[in-house]
Amino acid sequence: MPVKDTRMCKGQAKKELKKQLGSLFKSMDFVSNNFLDSEKMGKKEFQVFFNIYQQLGLAWEFLGLQCKHWDGYKKTKGKKETCKICGKVKGADDFYILLTRKGPLKLGMKVKPNSKKTFETKEDAQIVNDTIDFHGALVNVDVHNSYKSRLFGKGINMAAERIVNVKEENVECNIDGHLIHVRLRDKYRKVRGKRYGGFPWEVRRKDLKHFPVIFDFDEKYRFLGLTILR
């Protein structure tokens, strides 16, 4: 049964998150008990441990984002309610910045479809559907298992898929397991009349000249990529 399957996924995620948060809280306690409260410590050394504590705090925020607060909230002294698992205050905005000095910024884990079952609704089949505005470029990652869609009247099964969409100005790129689709959405490229598509060899040579595309290939004519001139 699909329902059982989703619960299993949630159960695993919850278990793993609890484990990670548990060891993180231990590290935070360790730093705060052994170093931040120490009176003998020099200014420089204190700053180092203070920074470590801040960084652990960042890790806490990041892990907290993955928490769906499955076990509910408990009341604290200040009449606030905090999540029993991640300790986040109920109703507080999710706000986080993940900064690293070296290497790429990382947000979330790479996920792929994780079930062979066909779920009743897209909601049940959804694993992740997040969008980030990253320095002006929009990136969306949509990962879902197979589900029954009523989009086209009678129900059809939508395949399990990991779809990545990138939008930069008027260029949109869709990447999934089968296709890489690039679309140019400039104002002057609005379609008038019918829309066509075809392999290059299906297009007449004189019409091919309308397409500013360069193919990359090797000696054996293996396709390596392509460049589109804007």
Ligand SMILES: [Zn+2]
């Ligand atoms: Zn939580």
